[in-house]
Amino acid sequence: MSGIKTTVADKILLSICILLSFYSFAYVKQAMPKGTDVRIEVDGKLKYTFPLSKDRTVEFSGVIGMTTVEIKGGKVRIKEAPCPNRVCIHQGWIDKGALVCLPNKVIVTISRPDDYKAPDAVSG
Amino acid sequence: MKKFPASDSLWSGRREDQYRIAILASYALALHGFEALIPAPIPWLRLGLSNIITVITLFFYGIKPALMVTMIRIVLGSLLLGTFLGPAFFLSLSGGLAGTLSMCIAMTLFPGLFGPLGISLIGAFFHNIAQLFTAYVLFVRKIEAILVVLPFLAAAGTVTGAFNGIAANYLIQEIKKKQVTGKG
Numbered sequence: 001m002s003g004i005k006t007t008v009a010d011k012i013l014l015s016i017c018i019l020l021s022f023y024s025f026a027y028v029k030q031a032m033p034k035g036t037d038v039r040i041e042v043d044g045k046l047k048y049t050f051p052l053s054k055d056r057t058v059e060f061s062g063v064i065g066m067t068t069v070e071i072k073g074g075k076v077r078i079k080e081a082p083c084p085n086r087v088c089i090h091q092g093w094i095d096k097g098a099l100v101c102l103p104n105k106v107i108v109t110i111s112r113p114d115d116y117k118a119p120d121a122v123s124g
Numbered sequence: 125m126k127k128f129p130a131s132d133s134l135w136s137g138r139r140e141d142q143y144r145i146a147i148l149a150s151y152a153l154a155l156h157g158f159e160a161l162i163p164a165p166i167p168w169l170r171l172g173l174s175n176i177i178t179v180i181t182l183f184f185y186g187i188k189p190a191l192m193v194t195m196i197r198i199v200l201g202s203l204l205l206g207t208f209l210g211p212a213f214f215l216s217l218s219g220g221l222a223g224t225l226s227m228c229i230a231m232t233l234f235p236g237l238f239g240p241l242g243i244s245l246i247g248a249f250f251h252n253i254a255q256l257f258t259a260y261v262l263f264v265r266k267i268e269a270i271l272v273v274l275p276f277l278a279a280a281g282t283v284t285g286a287f288n289g290i291a292a293n294y295l296i297q298e299i300k301k302k303q304v305t306g307k308g
Contacts, residue, residue, distance in 0.1 A: 006239045006293060007239045020282075
């Protein structure tokens, strides 16, 4: 049979497509716009909202004691906390997601003012 | 690749060519309708089974019939499913046209380089790009939303494009066998 069958170019193209698919996952993950606001909640109540872009250190009282949160270079960490196991401090610097200090009931989240809405469309 | 006679006069239309287009379009339409019955895990994900027919038409009859089959399938399909001129229709139209056109261009620019598998992958890729673009321009207007969906569509397009291409390849081989032996 001449002409129509799977060619070498097909296989190369398929490999490229598979690689591109994997790459796009990685690319989109790091290209996604990051959060801009640091929200600090104590005992379920919003206590502070700071822009992530401005360096600062803030000290406030959590449920069991004084807590220090540091914002620096677009990242945030819990610097000091009175909790026994220091899980929150060991989380280190983050630029997305959240830091949680359970005994102290302190939650530090990085969010955006307009939270992302999932697309809702159908295709035929 | 040897084409069937008179494939260029399909618009003006020899009667048997018109019959061929009608039959192929109805195959595509049937697959299109069948696919709409399958629940999609994510609203954007579709198998694009009717693209099998487009690929077969493209390989046997050339560009114009493939475009015609696609247009008939999209318009009639949306009328049957009740999505005519709705959001899904424009997504389907842009995707279908871009997919078919890209396959036609690939066939014209690199004749014989790609088989059905490669052509189907190219079609699936541009189908998704066009749909994302249409979705962005007409509906979503949020680049983050598009970015989130993009990797899933790229992966899905690769899988469905490869599946459809392999199916089209198999069918094309079978049809050719029948033609050689003079049956069918």
